[in-house]
Amino acid sequence: MAREFFVSSNVVFGKDAVKKLPDMLKEYEAKSVMVVYDAGVKMAGIAEKVLAEVEKAGAKVTVFDGVIPNPTNEVVEEAALLAQKEEIDVFVAVGGGSSIDLTKAVNILMTNPGPIGQYGGIGLVKNPVLPLIAIPTTAGTSSEITNVVALTDTKAVCKYVIIDNKIVADKVIADPEFTKTMPPSVTAATGMDAITHAVESYISNMATPLTEYHSLKGLQIFYKYLPRAVKNGADMEAREQMMLGCIIAGFGFSNANLGLVHGIAHTLSAHFHLAHGMANATVLPYVMEYNADSCP
Ligand SMILES: [Zn+2]
Structure with missing residues (x-):
């Protein structure tokens, strides 16, 4: 198709x-x-x-x-x-x-x-x-x-x-x-939002080879550089890679869309004013477990 x-x-x-x-x-x-x-x-x-x-x-x-x-x-x-x-x-x-x-x-x-x-x-x-x-x-x-x-x-x-x-x-x-001025807590929360985008778009049933490439590449970048950006906000290589990864993963999820994590996270944010990335990070492991049988 x-x-x-x-x-x-x-x-x-x-x-x-x-x-x-x-x-x-x-x-x-x-x-x-x-x-x-x-x-x-x-x-x-x-x-x-x-x-x-x-x-x-x-x-x-x-x-x-x-x-x-x-x-x-x-x-x-x-x-x-x-x-x-x-x-x-x-x-x-x-x-x-x-x-x-x-x-x-x-x-x-x-x-x-x-x-x-x-x-x-x-x-x-x-x-x-x-x-x-x-x-x-x-x-x-x-x-x-x-x-x-x-x-x-x-x-x-x-x-x-x-x-x-x-x-x-x-x-x-x-x-x-x-x-650079983002504190570690915001760097971590927004970075977990990015990781959630990459994961959810990769396993989305709307994913295509083009979106999968972007989702995977984004995830590889976040896995390597998010801990560094959180640990040391002045690590400019990590900051640059995180920003680049978000653009790459964004092209993927704009086309493959997201999933249940974002669905639940939006509800948590609306009711409890939880920051978006924090809500995603909280829900992600449970949805991954729930989805595991369908996308091994
Ligand atoms: Zn998001």
């Missing part, structure tokens, strides 16, 4: 990659840019570095720094209102999965009617979205290159996902230096 393998991101990878940002914005002829991040990114001094580059492009800049972990529909709609008011034409998302997912969701609402909840599912976004540049500061979710957004519905008390090839970030600026 013929199967599709979809990849659409343009990735600039390596030290000082952020210096490419002004040219990217000029290429889009950006007039009004929204930069999205959270308090952690601000405290680490990364927001400042990104904003300095955005300003070189000469566009009007609007900041949304109200990103929360496991972002909710309400926060998406609050940011979307601001973006519409400021007539944003390009988005820059800086941070982990929460910042990038929130920005992808806001971007949907720029060209598609609300509420955001109606796009939960696969391929339900009707209209193309605006340019989005993703700048990851963690190595885990792969949100910078995937077609997935995970949001929290506070009324139904659940997490749900929007999966659509239209919402992939157009460009990715991946500088391993930006992951």
Whole structure:
């Protein structure tokens, strides 16, 4: 059976990659840019570095720094209102999965009617979205290159996902230096998210030889470098390899999808506000045992 393998991101990878940002914005002829991040990114001094580059492009800049972990529909709609008011034409998302997912969701609402909840599912976004540049500061979710957004519905008390090839970030600026300030606990939790993506996409019944290659390669990298990155955050070889592994594994799971671990982990996060990677790490061994007979 013929199967599709979809990849659409343009990735600039390596030290000082952020210096490419002004040219990217000029290429889009950006007039009004929204930069999205959270308090952690601000405290680490990364927001400042990104904003300095955005300003070189000469566009009007609007900041949304109200990103929360496991972002909710309400926060998406609050940011979307601001973006519409400021007539944003390009988005820059800086941070982990929460910042990038929130920005992808806001971007949907720029060209598609609300509420955001109606796009939960696969391929339900009707209209193309605006340019989005993703700048990851963690190595885990792969949100910078995937077609997935995970949001929290506070009324139904659940997490749900929007999966659509239209919402992939157009460009990715991946500088391993930006992951250096992650404390060991966050490095471990986000890294376990990455391991879960590689494992679940590898054993997925939607896996193909192309996705399996990416999942396995990602897993090999994480196995070798995650312990090193947790032990010594300044180990730049480990930081670089973790970021690279997330991009590689992301291409795999974007196409093969995930499984029961993520299903259960999303429920744990919605009810107990557990960080996504921590929820995955908690559930992974039990689901592996449960699945073992079906995928020896
Ligand atoms: Zn995940």
